[in-house]
Amino acid sequence: MDRFEWCDGQLTLDENLVVQKSGVALYDGQEKTSFEGGMLMLTTHRLLWRAYRNNNCVLCLSLSLCVYIEEQPSGFTKSAKIIVHLHPALANKAPGPAASSSFTYVRLSFRESGEKEFFRYFKEQLENKKWEKTDTVPPPQQIQQSAPRHRAGIIGIERAIQKKQEDTDKNISQAFEDLSNLMEKAKEMVHLSKTIANKIKEKQGDITEDETVRFKSYLLSMGIPNPVTRETHGTGDRYYNQLAHELNDILEIPINDCGGMMTLTDAYCRVNRARGMELLSPEDLLHACEIMESLKLNIRFRVFDSGVMVLQSRSHNEEETIEKTVDMVKKKGSATAEELSQLIGVSVILAKERLLLTEKVGGVCRDENVEGLRFYPNLFLDSAA
Incomplete structure (x- = not known):
């Protein structure tokens, strides 16, 4: 704990907040301290710890003092911790909670979880070493002697959080655009597979009928080109009728191959695998299966006395x-x-x-x-x- 210093908790202009977690206690090596259940903040330059009951009680630790970090998993009655191994304390450092310590490391105890995310960000900041790239930032021991600098304070923290949220929203939007493009390409690939399968089936000569049918089944297993959705087939009875026909087309051959019967859970996995990104909810699947009997399809829905629900081939004896x-x-x-x-x-x-x-x-x-x-x-x- 002799590496920590007292501070006001404000950020400098070139320092940004990265992540913060509540319910964190500080350990001096293996020994507990009185600094329990506070807010731990990671910036690009420092670790900040603020007490809940006393906002004026703020500790800081320069990331330049960190040698390396490691994870300590939680136990039956122990919370997960991050162990921070440290360089020796500076001789002329600012005052802190302890004048000396027999330990060369501190432990951050996460009582309310979140240690994995914090560890990931912590490791990234130690690798980036942004405090070394900032030429205008004087060393900590010279800050008090130099002229007063403008600090970001609460406004700076709020701006950093807002910027981080904007970057996250931008990344999410871009990811969904990529998914949309992927879905379009997938439909093109399935359509192409059908075209190839049809051309091979029409070909006479070297390729046998069994080989043609087998290759066609491999190609069609890539997925459904135009799955039934509420957007494309409406809502209500019309949607469920079309969905029941689609389920019949997808599952008829697999059900016959496995003896004429398949559990509803297995059918759910097969259907959603074939539908790709247009996943089907369990409720929609169940409702579509329940009306198969009235539509006189080749497969029907059945519930055993034990409560197990299956899809069964109509030809099943x-x-x-x-x-x-x-x-x-x-x-x-x-x-x-x-x-x-x-x-x-x-x-x-x-x-x-x-x-x-x-x-x-x-x-x-x-x-x-x-x-x-x-x-x-x-x-x-x-x-x-």
Whole structure:
């Protein structure tokens, strides 16, 4: 703490505020101090600490005294800290809270979080060394002897914060412009992929039909060229009807490939991956799935007794699924949902629903113990037959 000096907390004309965090305590090495719960401010030249209850209690530390910094993560009852390793104190430095210290470092304890952001900015300022690039700034020990200088004070801090907000708004606007351009390019790429796929499909000779269809599926997996949105397809029933048709087109083949059934969570991930930047909300997806039955689409929405929601192919044969599940359990002697999912290549949730559905019609029996839920062939039904 012998490197800190008392100050009035005002910024010089060539000093700018970078970031500030509340609820910060100062440690002299490993020892606690009375400087707790204050406002810590990082400028381009100094660290400033101001007490909450006494605004006249302000400490400053020149960044030129900092050797390097490191992070100390939080523990069960300990807050995260930044360790600041320091050069020896100047012999003719201004008065401070301590005349001497046995430690060569101080710790900044962040009681209200925010240490990662502060550490990032702190490290940047130490790398920039702006205090060395300012020729007109006299060293700290000469400030009191020289003529009074104009200081920015509260107005300077407010201007620095305002400038930082303006720069942030400008960067955000530019980022959204870049995203818009990226979306336009993505639509062009998807359109191009469709064109290439159609030309390859029309080509006769060296390329087989299977290779053509496979390559077309790879190209179309890049995304949807014109996803259904409220801006392009209106609102209300018309929007949900168009969205249901789009979901049917996207998911029909993947659902058939995975056995005729897919959980709604998996479908949500697949659809949003294909839609790119035009992400779909869970509420819109659910509402569109609920009207699939009335639209007589190739896939339909179903909710199991357990509450699991799935999309199911209309051609899915439930009796055939139950028979296959019974045969697999008989061949293995017994099966859990995890084991069945590996055998048939579906998620554990769907494998469990198959077993529960088969149990409901008497195809299998359950054994529930400390190891979990395991299903066995229904020998009672076989004996009765």
